[in-house]
Amino acid sequence: xxxxxxxxxxxxxxxxxxxxxxxxxxxxxxxxxxxxxxxxxxxxxxxxxxxxxxxxxxxxxxxxxxxxxxxxxxxxxxxxxxxxxxxxxxxxxxxxxxxxxxxxxxxxxxxxxxxxxxxxxxxxxxxxxxxxxxxxxxxxxxxxxxxxxxxxxxxxxxxxxxxxxxxxxxxxxxxxxxxxxxxxxxxxxxxxxxxxxxxxxxxxxxxxxxxxxxxxxxxxxxxxxxxxxxxxxxxxxxxxxxxxxxxxxxxxxxxxxxxxxxxxxxxxxxxxxxxxxxxxxxxxxxxxxxxxxxxxxxxxxxxx
Numbered sequence: 001x002x003x004x005x006x007x008x009x010x011x012x013x014x015x016x017x018x019x020x021x022x023x024x025x026x027x028x029x030x031x032x033x034x035x036x037x038x039x040x041x042x043x044x045x046x047x048x049x050x051x052x053x054x055x056x057x058x059x060x061x062x063x064x065x066x067x068x069x070x071x072x073x074x075x076x077x078x079x080x081x082x083x084x085x086x087x088x089x090x091x092x093x094x095x096x097x098x099x100x101x102x103x104x105x106x107x108x109x110x111x112x113x114x115x116x117x118x119x120x121x122x123x124x125x126x127x128x129x130x131x132x133x134x135x136x137x138x139x140x141x142x143x144x145x146x147x148x149x150x151x152x153x154x155x156x157x158x159x160x161x162x163x164x165x166x167x168x169x170x171x172x173x174x175x176x177x178x179x180x181x182x183x184x185x186x187x188x189x190x191x192x193x194x195x196x197x198x199x200x201x202x203x204x205x206x207x208x209x210x211x212x213x214x215x216x217x218x219x220x221x222x223x224x225x226x227x228x229x230x231x232x233x234x235x236x237x238x239x240x241x242x243x244x245x246x247x248x249x250x251x252x253x254x255x256x257x258x259x260x261x262x263x264x265x266x267x268x269x270x271x272x273x274x275x276x277x278x279x280x281x282x283x284x285x286x287x288x289x290x291x292x293x294x295x296x297x298x299x300x301x302x303x304x
Contacts, residue, residue: 007187007188007191008191009191010189010190010191011190011191011192012191013191014164014190014191014192014197015192015200017163017164018159018163018197018200021163024159024201024204025104025105025108025155025158025159025201026104026205027100027101027104027205027207028055028058028100028103028104030051030052030054030055030058030096030100031096031097031100031101031148032205032206032207033051034048034051034052034093034096034097035145035148035207035208035211036208037051038093038143038144038145039143039208045084045089048084048089048092048093049080049081049084052080052092052096053080058096058099058100058103059080061099061103061303062080062083062092062095062096062099063077063078063079063080063083064302065095065099065299065302065303066083066086066087066095068298068302069298069302070295070298070299070302071087073086080092090144093144093147094128094144094147097144097147097148097151098125098128098151098299098303099303101151101152101155102121102303105155105158107162108158108159108161108162109158109161110162113161113162113165114161114165114168114169114172115157115158115161117304118300118304120154120157120158121300121303121304122296122297122300123154123241123242124150124151124152124153124154125150125151125296125299125300126237126241126244126289126292126293126296127150127151127153127154127234127237127238127241128146128147128148128149128150128151128237129147129150129237129292129295129296130150130236130237130240130241130285130288130289130292131146131147131149131150131233131234131236131237132144132146132147132150133237133285133288133292134146134233134236134237134266134285135230135233137281137284137285138229138233138266140229140230140233142210142230142233145208145210145211145230146230146233146234148211149210149211149214149215149230149233149234150214150233150234150237150238152198152202152207152211152214152215153198153214153215153218153234153238154194154198155194155198155201155202155215156193156194156195156196156197156198156199156200156201156215157182157194157198159194159197159198159201160186160190160194160197164190167189167190168186168189168190170189171185171186171188171189171190172185174188174189181219182194183195183219193219195215195216195217195218195219195220196216198215198216199212199215199216202215209227210227210230213225213226213227213230213231214227214230214231214234217231218231218234218235218238219235221235221260221261221262223261223265228262228265229265229266231262232262232263232265232266233266235260235262236257236260236262236263236266236285239257239260240257240285240286240289241289243257244289244293257282258282263282267281
């Protein structure tokens with residue numbers, strides 16, 4: 001039985017411990033610098049390559065993945081410059097973000113913990129992949145931030161599972177036994193949820209406000225938020241991947257996407273889809289899931 005009293009005290013204990021932890025994951029500088037660079041209107045491809053080349057380990061991993069089964073290239077890609085030409089700048093950005101983030105959390109998954117490494121990254125990468133496709137459908141250009149936002153939206157779960165493992169297990173058990181969404185169960189047990197923990201981590205990393213908003217608001221959607229369209233793309237992608245059994249904890253708390261306020265923001269603000277075409281539009285986006293799943297499975301296999 002979970003005691004619903006003293007939730008504030010539990011919350012205070014969690015936040016205090018986070019403040020004193022010296023081993024919290026630290027995102028590589030190349031990622032934060034890349035995100036700042038992408039926010040500029042006049043950045044050059046050479047600037048992006050110079051950034052990546054500063055990390056020789058990252059460069060090696062990018063080239064390894066560029067030559068993997070993910071792309072099936074008949075000819076070997078031997079340099080970042082060649083990768084940029086062959087794969088394109090946006091694809092290179094996604095590889096850099098994926099490799100860097102997965103490397104950051106290498107120690108966050110343990111055999112006796114709740115989160116399965118492959119399942120977690122399949123969900124996170126799937127959300128990132130699908131978020132870019134949702135954004136593209138509505139002619140929204142977030143300069144690659146949509147993919148990174150999807151990739152990072154659940155990182156708070158890794159922190160909770162790693163540093164508050166017993167409580168996180170209790171929250172997961174409560175979610176299953178009472179049919180609660182995982183984030184609601186987390187609040188009852190720990191006083192905080194993974195979205196808040198992830199946003200704290202993102203602030204420590206110095207990530208752009210738009211990314212912090214996605215991490216913080218993907219469950220508690222705010223229609224009037226200045227970043228509502230980006231949050232909406234990730235929220236919808238998150239839900240659609242769960243519908244396809246790509247959830248990281250097997251959550252089955254699903255709802256009708258076409259009734260979601262995030263979907264309405266995309267439909268109404270972008271004015272691409274009339275109300276009578278909402279269902280048809282959703283079918284078109286769902287067709288992207290199979291392609292995203294195949295790509296994600298290959299990427300997780302190559303990087304695990």
